[in-house]
Amino acid sequence: MIDQRLLPETFTVVSYRAHAEVARAITDMVVRGAPAIGAAAAFGLALAGFESRAQTVGELLSDLQAAAVTLKAARPTAVNLAWAVDRILDYVLRFSGSSVDDIRAFVLAEAQRLADEDVEVNKRMAAHGAELIADGDTIVHHCNTGALATVDWGTALGVIRMAWEQGKRIHVLVDETRPRLQGARLTAWELEQYGIPYEIISDNMSGYFMRAGKVQKVLFGADRITANGDVANKIGTYMLALAAKDNGIPAYSVAPTSTIDLSLAHGGLIPIEERAPAEVLDIQLAGERVTPRNAKARNPAFDVTPNRLITGIVTENGVAYPPFEVNLAKFVNRNS
Amino acid sequence: MIDQRLLPETFTVVSYRAHAEVARAITDMVVRGAPAIGAAAAFGLALAGFESRAQTVGELLSDLQAAAVTLKAARPTAVNLAWAVDRILDYVLRFSGSSVDDIRAFVLAEAQRLADEDVEVNKRMAAHGAELIADGDTIVHHCNTGALATVDWGTALGVIRMAWEQGKRIHVLVDETRPRLQGARLTAWELEQYGIPYEIISDNMSGYFMRAGKVQKVLFGADRITANGDVANKIGTYMLALAAKDNGIPAYSVAPTSTIDLSLAHGGLIPIEERAPAEVLDIQLAGERVTPRNAKARNPAFDVTPNRLITGIVTENGVAYPPFEVNLAKFVNRNS
Numbered sequence: 001m002i003d004q005r006l007l008p009e010t011f012t013v014v015s016y017r018a019h020a021e022v023a024r025a026i027t028d029m030v031v032r033g034a035p036a037i038g039a040a041a042a043f044g045l046a047l048a049g050f051e052s053r054a055q056t057v058g059e060l061l062s063d064l065q066a067a068a069v070t071l072k073a074a075r076p077t078a079v080n081l082a083w084a085v086d087r088i089l090d091y092v093l094r095f096s097g098s099s100v101d102d103i104r105a106f107v108l109a110e111a112q113r114l115a116d117e118d119v120e121v122n123k124r125m126a127a128h129g130a131e132l133i134a135d136g137d138t139i140v141h142h143c144n145t146g147a148l149a150t151v152d153w154g155t156a157l158g159v160i161r162m163a164w165e166q167g168k169r170i171h172v173l174v175d176e177t178r179p180r181l182q183g184a185r186l187t188a189w190e191l192e193q194y195g196i197p198y199e200i201i202s203d204n205m206s207g208y209f210m211r212a213g214k215v216q217k218v219l220f221g222a223d224r225i226t227a228n229g230d231v232a233n234k235i236g237t238y239m240l241a242l243a244a245k246d247n248g249i250p251a252y253s254v255a256p257t258s259t260i261d262l263s264l265a266h267g268g269l270i271p272i273e274e275r276a277p278a279e280v281l282d283i284q285l286a287g288e289r290v291t292p293r294n295a296k297a298r299n300p301a302f303d304v305t306p307n308r309l310i311t312g313i314v315t316e317n318g319v320a321y322p323p324f325e326v327n328l329a330k331f332v333n334r335n336s
Numbered sequence: 337m338i339d340q341r342l343l344p345e346t347f348t349v350v351s352y353r354a355h356a357e358v359a360r361a362i363t364d365m366v367v368r369g370a371p372a373i374g375a376a377a378a379f380g381l382a383l384a385g386f387e388s389r390a391q392t393v394g395e396l397l398s399d400l401q402a403a404a405v406t407l408k409a410a411r412p413t414a415v416n417l418a419w420a421v422d423r424i425l426d427y428v429l430r431f432s433g434s435s436v437d438d439i440r441a442f443v444l445a446e447a448q449r450l451a452d453e454d455v456e457v458n459k460r461m462a463a464h465g466a467e468l469i470a471d472g473d474t475i476v477h478h479c480n481t482g483a484l485a486t487v488d489w490g491t492a493l494g495v496i497r498m499a500w501e502q503g504k505r506i507h508v509l510v511d512e513t514r515p516r517l518q519g520a521r522l523t524a525w526e527l528e529q530y531g532i533p534y535e536i537i538s539d540n541m542s543g544y545f546m547r548a549g550k551v552q553k554v555l556f557g558a559d560r561i562t563a564n565g566d567v568a569n570k571i572g573t574y575m576l577a578l579a580a581k582d583n584g585i586p587a588y589s590v591a592p593t594s595t596i597d598l599s600l601a602h603g604g605l606i607p608i609e610e611r612a613p614a615e616v617l618d619i620q621l622a623g624e625r626v627t628p629r630n631a632k633a634r635n636p637a638f639d640v641t642p643n644r645l646i647t648g649i650v651t652e653n654g655v656a657y658p659p660f661e662v663n664l665a666k667f668v669n670r671n672s
Contacts, residue, residue, distance in 0.1 A: 008626075008627065008628045008629075173634070176514070176616065177540075178512070178514060178538035178539065178540060179538050181619075181626060184616075184617075184619075184626060184627045184631075185626060185627065188627050188628050188631045189628050192628045192630060192631070198631075198632070199632045199633055199634045200613075200616055200617065200627055200631055200632070200633040200634075201616065201633065201634050201635075202514035202515050202539070202571070202572075202616055203514065203538070203539055203540040204511075204513075204514060204539040204540070204571055204572025204575055204576075205571055205572070205634065205635075205636060205639075206575070207572075207574045207575040207578065207639060208571060208574065208608075208636050208639040209634070209636075211574065211639070211640070235538070235540055235541055235544060236538075236539075236540025236541070236543075238543045238544065238547065238579075239540055239542070239543040239575050239576075239578070239579050240540075240575075242543065242575070242578050242579060242582055243574070243575050243578060246578055272544075280512065280520075280536055280537065280538055281520075281536065283517075283520075283619055290344075290517060290520060290521055291344065291520045291521065291524050291536055292344045292524050292525050292528045293344075294528060295520075295524045295528070295534075295536055296534070296535045296536070297535055297536040297537065298509070298535045298536075298537050298541065298545070299537075299541075300541060300544050300545075303541075303543060303544040303547070304547070
């Protein structure tokens with residue numbers, strides 16, 4: 001994995017040999033982004049297969065199920081994590097008549113397939129989403145949703161990249177995305193690679209630029225989308241979408257169907273992770289303290305944007321529009 | 337002045353002997369907060385009187401007028417700066433028959449009077465505002481509006497302090513207020529002094545806590561309020577007030593009548609300062625760079641919150657409610 005905590009200062013690739021290390025890397029946000037942690041967990045499960053000393057298929061499946069619990073507990077909000085792990089478990093259960101070594105190989109192969117599909121899915125999403133972007137658009141983008149947040153290409157940032165490659169002149173206002181600065185650190189770094197013009201703003205500034213008439217689109221990813229189209233995503237998405245609505249600016253969530261959780265009726269049912277206060281208090285991760293010595297902080301990592309603030313949800317199968325209760329399920333790929 | 341850029345790490349008092357130094361200190365935000373920079377500019381004008389080598393009253397008034405231009409140009413958005421300087425100039429013009437030394441003394445005396453009045457005005461505001469706060473309220477507070485932002489006591493934070501001293505159990509969610517972190521650094525520091533319970537949140541989190549039903553009031557100050565009740569205030573106020581409105585939570589601007597600019601019909605006419613990108617890019621002032629080397633940033637220091645999002649404006653003369661076009665002028669103290 002690229003250690004995303006060190007960007008943009010240094011580009012460091014780290015390797016893991018045990019699923020518990022992968023789970024820890026997900027929790028600590030070495031890797032982050034809903035699709036990326038799904039793929040990471042899939043390979044974590046493959047590692048668990050090779051770690052296992054199982055002599056029988058039953059023992060191996062039991063070890064895989066234990067590893068699945070560990071991996072799924074690494075972070076609670078993004079559904080892609082559980083989706084990826086469950087998909088692989090479901091897959092290998094079909095082969096319980098095979099050998100232990102075969103099943104180890106099947107887990108790895110399915111993890112690789114899942115990762116490869118993510119790139120394919122992202123490009124299809126990008127093509128659908130790029131149709132929504134006009135030449136000359138200034139786009140507010142929240143958090144990081146690019147190649148770093150996925151296996152490659154990205155979700156919302158993938159749409160921006162596709163529109164740019166189509167020759168549309170676009171400008172990105174990059175929400176810095178406190179507290180961990182995924183926008184200022186990661187999205188800015190990616191946009192530098194792609195040569196797409198951008199400026200960084202603090203999260204509380206996007207409304208100012210919208211009111212000034214400078215913003216035509218708002219794009220973000222999703223960590224979990226419920227059956228009614230409520231979107232759990234990085235903290236700050238709700239206030240951003242609210243400002244877009246207040247200014248008549250379309251706000252799109254860009255996410256693969258693996259992010260859609262039809263088992264939950266609405267966003268109030270999504271578990272919201274609350275992370276360590278130090279991320280808020282120290283400004284820099286494990287860095288400089290800028291707040292009073294005894295200060296306390298809160299640190300919810302996600303919020304839920306109600307469906308009334310979402311213009312459309314861009315998936316690999318097309319763009320879903322309200323009423324999401326009716327239209328979203330049509331886009332979910334039931335074969336995956 | 338207390339050098340507010342160094343809090344909460346160190347408490348350092350700096351002195352100036354020339355009005356140009358005071359103007360520079362205002363620009364660089366050694367001192368900040370609309371009422372505080374008004375008082376600082378008033379004393380800056382007094383320094384200009386003593387700096388002047390004028391032999392005649394005409395020469396002295398000319399020197400004072402030149403100094404007034406310098407001081408008023410230090411920051412454009414908060415009207416208190418111009419209000420304070422103009423008030424003193426208007427005052428001394430009445431004494432153009434006096435001696436040069438007398439006029440120097442009159443300028444200083446009027447600056448001191450203005451500063452003393454600020455404390456008195458703030459306490460009256462706090463008394464009016466505290467009536468709006470209920471026992472058990474959790475209050476979201478933006479930027480710093482306390483003793484540091486005024487001569488003493490504060491505006492919105494003064495309301496919180498008064499409610500606390502009245503025995504109301506309150507809890508403050510302190511918006512960190514990017515990019516300069518006046519909330520995380522200054523408001524947290526002040527609340528520590530007063531013993532009022534608080535937690536720091538990043539600006540993009542307040543909507544989350546509102547939707548969770550945890551917030552009963554939103555309070556902020558103002559840098560300029562136009563005749564129709566539009567409120568220019570620290571960047572982020574608009575998105576905060578929007579989230580309050582979306583959740584049915586009252587949002588009050590707390591500001592002395594010296595912040596009300598009846599000469600402007602609406603907020604679109606207020607000049608909005610844009611400060612150096614480094615404040616966004618470096619996270620810490622003149623500190624660590626956390627963004628890509630070539631990254632650009634935007635940095636509007638204020639935004640305008642439209643009057644439809646303002647529940648009431650707390651002044652020293654009482655609380656003005658909509659329609660502000662009609663009601664606000666009644667509260668402006670025309671004697672000042």
